Amino acid sequence: MKKIWENTKSYNEFIQKSSNMKYFYQNLFIYLSLLLLMSCNNQKKEGNQSSEKQKTSTVVSVPSFSADSAYLYIKEQVDFEVRVPNTLGHTRCANYLEKKLKSFGAVTIVQKASVTAFDGTELNIKNIIGIFNPNAKTRVLLFAHWDTRPWADNDPKSSNHRKAILGANDGASGVGVLLEIARQIGIKSTNVGVDIIFFDAEDYGASSSLHPSVNSQDTWCLGSQYWARNKHKAGYHAKYGILLDMVGAKNATFYREQFSESFAKHIVDKIWIEAESLGFAKYFINEPSSWITDDHYYVNDIAGIPSVDIIQYKKGSETGFFEHWHTLDDTMKHIDKKTLNAVGTTILNMIYKEKD
Numbered sequence: 160m161k162k163i164w165e166n167t168k169s170y171n172e173f174i175q176k177s178s179n180m181k182y183f184y185q186n187l188f189i190y191l192s193l194l195l196l197m198s199c200n201n202q203k204k205e206g207n208q209s210s211e212k213q214k215t216s217t218v219v220s221v222p223s224f225s226a227d228s229a230y231l232y233i234k235e236q237v238d239f240e241v242r243v244p245n246t247l248g249h250t251r252c253a254n255y256l257e258k259k260l261k262s263f264g265a266v267t268i269v270q271k272a273s274v275t276a277f278d279g280t281e282l283n284i285k286n287i288i289g290i291f292n293p294n295a296k297t298r299v300l301l302f303a304h305w306d307t308r309p310w311a312d313n314d315p316k317s318s319n320h321r322k323a324i325l326g327a328n329d330g331a332s333g334v335g336v337l338l339e340i341a342r343q344i345g346i347k348s349t350n351v352g353v354d355i356i357f358f359d360a361e362d363y364g365a366s367s368s369l370h371p372s373v374n375s376q377d378t379w380c381l382g383s384q385y386w387a388r389n390k391h392k393a394g395y396h397a398k399y400g401i402l403l404d405m406v407g408a409k410n411a412t413f414y415r416e417q418f419s420e421s422f423a424k425h426i427v428d429k430i431w432i433e434a435e436s437l438g439f440a441k442y443f444i445n446e447p448s449s450w451i452t453d454d455h456y457y458v459n460d461i462a463g464i465p466s467v468d469i470i471q472y473k474k475g476s477e478t479g480f481f482e483h484w485h486t487l488d489d490t491m492k493h494i495d496k497k498t499l500n501a502v503g504t505t506i507l508n509m510i511y512k513e514k515d
């Protein structure tokens with residue numbers, strides 16, 4: 160992906176939307192719930208003092224993230240070649256992802272649907288879901304898109320603009336990191352429930368260069384839009400969500416994306432503080448980036464789960480994204496294990512420190 164909202168008109172539309180009554184009532188509800196929770200906690204406090212002491216003194220042991228495994232999982236996806244909906248590589252990769260999640264002990268659900276793309280194509284999509292610790296009430300949602308873009312419309316050669324990309328970074332990297340996290344959870348479970356969703360058809364959106372007459376951000380992220388309206392479990396909710404997108408390039412920098420900041424500032428804070436404490440401040444830059452339409456937007460806006468996008472952003476570059484974004488050169492040679500390690504280790508620390 161994705162579209163960066165550079166003009167203030169789009170930004171203003173969003174702000175206006177955020178301030179409407181729906182959000183007012185949502186915020187009021189959250190505020191009242193918090194008040195209630197605080198008063199309950201105060202009542203409990205005295206009796207629980209000794210157990211609280213015990214809790215705070217417990218050192219959480221967080222497993223080590225293996226960047227080698229994540230790298231291999233990225234390569235295995237890229238080996239299927241392009242993963243555009245309705246292609247053979249897409250079908251094969253879907254089977255691989257489901258099998259992998261199952262092998263790590265997840266309960267899996269493959270959510271199949273047919274959605275219509277902006278150009279009229281019917282896309283057979285699959286959102287692939289892995290559920291860990293299904294009975295835990297407190298849940299964290301981790302997600303990434305697994306499809307690849309059918310058009311290399313940012314390639315330096317215009318003759319390549321209608322060819323599909325391999326998407327080593329744009330697609331496979333986030334999924335690879337999450338597969339390694341799934342493997343770790345399979346070995347040592349977390350206190351909270353963890354749901355991993357690989358969303359489909361994120362990257363089938365209309366671009367200004369190839370499809371100038373289409374101008375809608377909703378042409379992107381079709382899998383997450385579908386899931387947000389048809390969750391895999393009725394009434395599903397997670398405490399928060401984290402999206403990984405383009406998390407594999409060498410010396411990648413992740414800034415505080417602005418939709419994430421608007422919907423889930425407390426989670427952005429938590430991630431960036433965690434990353435810094437682990438020594439990854441050179442990757443996780445504690446500064447704002449831009450407004451980026453990505454799967455987290457719909458998980459926030461439609462599903463109402465406060466979600467953060469960890470996405471490479473390059474300040475001062477022409478597109479804002481990594482150099483090989485939406486080009487035929489988005490291949491394994493640009494995937495760097497140090498970056499995978501920074502992202503994977505940060506997420507593992509986040510989820511293993513969560514209490515049910």
Ligand SMILES: [Zn+2]
Nearest residue numbers: 160161329362
């Ligand atoms: Zn993309």
